[in-house]
Amino acid sequence: MQNAVLITGGTGLIGTRLTELLIEQGYKVKLLSRNKREIPNVEVYQWDIEKSIIDNEAFKNTDYIIHLAGSGIADEKWTDERKKDIINSRTESAQLLFDHLKANNNTVKAIISASGIGIYGGDSGSSLMKEDSTYGSDFLAETCIVWEKSLEQFETLGLRRVSIRIGIVLSEKGGALPKLIEPIKLGAGSALGSGKQIMSWIHIDDVCNMFIHALKNEEMHGAYNAVSPTPVSNETFTKIAAKVLHRWKLPFNVPAKAIQLLFGEMSIAILSNNNVSNEKVVKTGFNYKFIQLEEALRDLLIDVTHKNI
Numbered sequence: 001m002q003n004a005v006l007i008t009g010g011t012g013l014i015g016t017r018l019t020e021l022l023i024e025q026g027y028k029v030k031l032l033s034r035n036k037r038e039i040p041n042v043e044v045y046q047w048d049i050e051k052s053i054i055d056n057e058a059f060k061n062t063d064y065i066i067h068l069a070g071s072g073i074a075d076e077k078w079t080d081e082r083k084k085d086i087i088n089s090r091t092e093s094a095q096l097l098f099d100h101l102k103a104n105n106n107t108v109k110a111i112i113s114a115s116g117i118g119i120y121g122g123d124s125g126s127s128l129m130k131e132d133s134t135y136g137s138d139f140l141a142e143t144c145i146v147w148e149k150s151l152e153q154f155e156t157l158g159l160r161r162v163s164i165r166i167g168i169v170l171s172e173k174g175g176a177l178p179k180l181i182e183p184i185k186l187g188a189g190s191a192l193g194s195g196k197q198i199m200s201w202i203h204i205d206d207v208c209n210m211f212i213h214a215l216k217n218e219e220m221h222g223a224y225n226a227v228s229p230t231p232v233s234n235e236t237f238t239k240i241a242a243k244v245l246h247r248w249k250l251p252f253n254v255p256a257k258a259i260q261l262l263f264g265e266m267s268i269a270i271l272s273n274n275n276v277s278n279e280k281v282v283k284t285g286f287n288y289k290f291i292q293l294e295e296a297l298r299d300l301l302i303d304v305t306h307k308n309i
Helices: 013-024 080-103 139-157 176-185 204-216 234-244 256-270 293-308
Strands: 004-008 028-033 042-048 064-067 110-116 123-129 160-166 168-171 201-203 222-226 273-276
Touching: 004 013, 013 028, 013 168, 013 204, 064 080, 064 204, 080 139, 110 139, 110 204, 139 160, 139 256, 160 204, 168 176, 168 204, 168 293, 176 234, 201 204, 201 293, 204 222, 234 293
Parallel strands: 004 028, 004 064, 028 042, 064 110, 110 160, 123 273, 160 222, 168 201
Antiparallel strands: none
């Protein structure tokens, strides 16, 4: 019998690609969605977090839950209301899953949840951040801390719990990359702020495969950083992206103050400086497809390159 995986937030950037890879590897995929929709080779079930409603059939013969649900961190400015929604969308969805599993017989063995390297704060300096490093104190850190805390209760039900602390995900279909390369494509590529801030990035396929690795590896428990082995400075990122896209990098940087004025508190996500270790997940036997940034960008942007030469 196929192992069945139930995904929350499955129609987002990571969830969409993860679904494809799970199906390729022989898993049965189910999604929880606010809207009933038809997705090839996927069973879709409805839930409503605000109304605490969830379709019980979604959990029937389900082996694993991958929890990705949560409002986008950088989709809108961080008003007080938006910040509340960012946190609540993560913790309340986790609570709804927990309440259902506690109240009903189920076959779930593990819950693998997204988290973020923002847990170390927007600027963790030059220190190499490991899973047991000191947490930050800004809004990103607060969000990740309560996000992971909301998952601890699942252990009381006998479930194995893993939190994947995701770095800057590179995908041509969304997230940070299209925003970062748009000025470069237009010939106006510049490093941001000092340009020295470290970007701990990861290719979309590697982060998705890390979730699958966590499903398979029963020894994995707790938090794991999902970043490539080769973080780069923002300056280096801009240079390599410009090279891949056959564009010039401008000799001046976008001042940090300009970014702070434009984006307000959310600028901590744009100017984040985190040198994050992947040692813990490597020790579990995880193998990367993309280690070097140029290799990753060429894989993602080759079509863009051809269209813009």
